Amino acid sequence: MTEDDEDRADALFHALADRTRRDIMRRVLAGEHSVSALAARYDMSFAAVQKHVAVLEKAGLLTKRRNGREQLASGDVAAVRSVGSMLTELEQVWRGRIARIDELIATDNALES
Amino acid sequence: MPVTDVSHDMDTLTLTIVAEFAAPVDRVWQVYADPRQLERVWGPPTYPATFVDHDLSPGGRVTYFMTSPEGEKFAGYWNIVSVDEPTGFTFEDGFAHEDFSPNPAMPVSRNEYRFAPTDGGTRATYTATYASAEGLQQVLDMGVVEGSSSAINQIDELLAR
Numbered sequence: 001m002t003e004d005d006e007d008r009a010d011a012l013f014h015a016l017a018d019r020t021r022r023d024i025m026r027r028v029l030a031g032e033h034s035v036s037a038l039a040a041r042y043d044m045s046f047a048a049v050q051k052h053v054a055v056l057e058k059a060g061l062l063t064k065r066r067n068g069r070e071q072l073a074s075g076d077v078a079a080v081r082s083v084g085s086m087l088t089e090l091e092q093v094w095r096g097r098i099a100r101i102d103e104l105i106a107t108d109n110a111l112e113s
Numbered sequence: 114m115p116v117t118d119v120s121h122d123m124d125t126l127t128l129t130i131v132a133e134f135a136a137p138v139d140r141v142w143q144v145y146a147d148p149r150q151l152e153r154v155w156g157p158p159t160y161p162a163t164f165v166d167h168d169l170s171p172g173g174r175v176t177y178f179m180t181s182p183e184g185e186k187f188a189g190y191w192n193i194v195s196v197d198e199p200t201g202f203t204f205e206d207g208f209a210h211e212d213f214s215p216n217p218a219m220p221v222s223r224n225e226y227r228f229a230p231t232d233g234g235t236r237a238t239y240t241a242t243y244a245s246a247e248g249l250q251q252v253l254d255m256g257v258v259e260g261s262s263s264a265i266n267q268i269d270e271l272l273a274r
Contacts, residue, residue: 023183093157094239095116098132100154101144102115105136 015059020044021052028062029075035064038073117236126243135234142199142228145169152177160187165213169202171195176213188213194223201227206241220248 015021020042027033027041039049053073056062064073118131134141144150148164156162156179166176175191188209196202203226208219215221220243227238243252 026181094119094130096157097154098115098130098237101132101134101141104144104150104153105134105140108136108140 011059012061015055015061018052018055020049021056024049024052024056024073025061025075028073029077032072032074035071035073126245126248128241130239132237132239133231133234134237138228138230138235139199141235141237145202145226146198148175155179169193169196175204176209178211186211190215191224199228201225220244220251222248222252 016025023041024038027038035050035053036046038053039046042049053062053064053071057064057073060076062073062075064071066072115132115134116130117133118129120127120129144154146169148167151167152162152164155164155177159182160179162177162179164175164177166174168174171193173193175193176188177190178186178188180186188211190207190209190213192205192207194203194205204224205221206224207221208216210216222241222243224242225238225240229236229238
């Protein structure tokens with residue numbers, strides 16, 4: 001890893017180490033949200049939520065654009081993909097389901113024997 | 114490892130997963146026919162699924178929601194197209210609002226689940242096809258919502274060391 005990569009990893013890990021910021025990421029990955037709509041969901045000041053959004057933006061995990069007086073935030077999927085391959089993650093969902101079917105079937109076999 | 118093959122076909126917009134189970138076809142069918150078993154396998158442990166309607170017959174409707182660790186609910190529905198008990202079924206899979214009405218802003222995938230007998234049990238082939246590349250991408254993006262939680266949990270563990 002180069003120094004830049006290390007700095008970027010630090011920024012990503014720091015950004016994702018906070019519960020509120022992970023929650024914001026889940027929301028903005030599903031669709032664009034205004035910062036004020038995001039702020040309405042948390043028991044903290046608008047300014048505090050803005051600071052969380054700024055940390056995520058600095059780490060490159062979300063992008064902001066202006067629409068009139070609103071600031072709209074959306075998750076940068078490419079950036080998230082750099083944390084781990086997105087397709088591999090989706091495949092993990094399937095693998096998880098299949099592993100759970102295996103476990104369910106193994107439970108029957110244990111009951112029979 | 115029960116998963117034997119995974120392929121993404123960006124030309125036909127299809128995701129195919131092949132898995133082998135050490136149980137007869139009837140047993141694997143039962144997982145999908147029984148909503149209480151289905152909810153044990155559908156959502157990841159951190160996003161457990163609850164099936165509300167479950168009519169696994171042609172023209173039937175299946176509805177469910179998954180609950181996030183924060184208690185947020187993500188609803189989905191299946192429209193059952195065809196059923197060949199116990200060897201498979203086809204259905205449309207979409208995202209829904211909280212009242213289970215379809216959310217037209219989200220893509221619908223066409224799914225085919227097939228269960229074939231093998232020497233030791235069952236080979237299951239799961240295919241999901243999307244109408245557009247944007248739709249597939251959108252669902253893959255939604256996959257991150259589920260998938261990133263496990264990735265992020267790993268980050269948590271790393272930081273806790």
